[in-house]
Ligand SMILES: Nc1nc2c(ncn2[C@@H]2O[C@H](COP(=O)(O)OP(=O)(O)OP(=O)(O)O)[C@@H](O)[C@H]2O)c(=O)[nH]1
């Protein structure tokens with residue numbers, strides 16, 4: 001227990017001096033420039049301080065990320081949020097089949113707040129229910145991003161097609177532009193040639209993943225022809241491509257909210273699951289490559 | 294273990310790992326830059342709202358915002374105007390506020 005608390009403290013402390021202070025020190029830098037201008041224009045020191053306090057307060061009051069997750073039960077929606085933000089949402093090994101939208105105010109291991117809006121599985125019963133669509137209509141406009149999770153190799157995405165068609169009918173283009181598609185469980189794609197030393201799919205496995213992602217993309221484009229949002233293939237368990245997924249999420253979040261989402265993120269380390277000796281050699285190859293450039 | 298004494302098939306996987314590592318670094322770098330530019334934008338917006346409230350001329354603030362990230366030029370600072378009458382009320386409000 002003591003060790004746990006200590007670790008938690010170290011984590012919070014580390015974050016404080018890394019990510020947190022990036023924005024705090026940026027703020028200080030901007031403010032010191034601003035101060036010169038204010039003084040040059042007869043603003044007193046006290047007044048300038050009030051303006052600074054107001055800006056700091058605004059920064060601290062910035063609302064936590066609001067993230068919607070959409071997808072069938074068991075695809076790994078909760079696991080994905082846990083992997084990206086270091087939250088502790090419950091993961092279900094057996095289909096839980098929640099039937100209602102859950103709004104969860106979670107706290108990350110670093111102590112940041114985050115709001116998750118968990119849309120229930122897209123089973124046929126649910127999709128026929130008009131109340132379900134009312135909830136999408138109500139919640140989607142106010143989220144920073146809506147992450148639609150699928151499972152790699154699951155070719156039966158008929159439900160997704162039906163749901164997307166319905167969503168594209170009831171949502172504006174702006175709301176649709178908040179969508180990111182994530183294909184989880186990359187290691188489950190046939191032929192399941194996951195290399196445990198590199199913690200990556202081998203070449204034929206990767207080719208199938210690319211093929212699957214393209215299939216999903218064409219299915220989306222059939223419904224929304226002008227779709228040019230982001231789609232990423234990853235694994236919450238293997239932590240593979242999580243950095244790319246976070247980037248896709250950030251690219252989708254409204255511009256002035258990206259820093260807040262980034263500040264809250266805490267991506268699970270993929271490197272930790274790579275054979276250390278292999279990792280060392282790969283880094284060596286890259287360093288040599290750079291030197292030869 | 295050394296790069297020169299591993300089997301060709303392992304070497305191929307190792308090379309792919311090296312490429313993936315580079316791409317991951319790139320993604321992290323991009324995320325970081327995107328967040329920083331987002332923060333600049335956020336700060337500029339917040340400042341604009343505040344400046345309008347206290348009556349610092351908006352054009353001066355817009356000019357300032359353009360310079361964020363670079364040094365503030367003296368010439369521009371001299372050009373700043375404050376419409377005091379308009380700002381006095383809001384300043385009073387700020388002054389009376391306690392944090
Ligand atoms: N192999 C593999 N399994 C995963 C991965 N991510 C999640 N899982 C497993 O998939 C199951 C469901 O995960 P959850 O995160 O609970 O899925 P969910 O979509 O939130 O499910 P509901 O809340 O029931 O809708 C669990 O057994 C997870 O361990 C992954 O990347 N790879």
Ligand SMILES: [Mg+2]
Nearest residue numbers: 077078090092
């Ligand atoms: Mg869940």
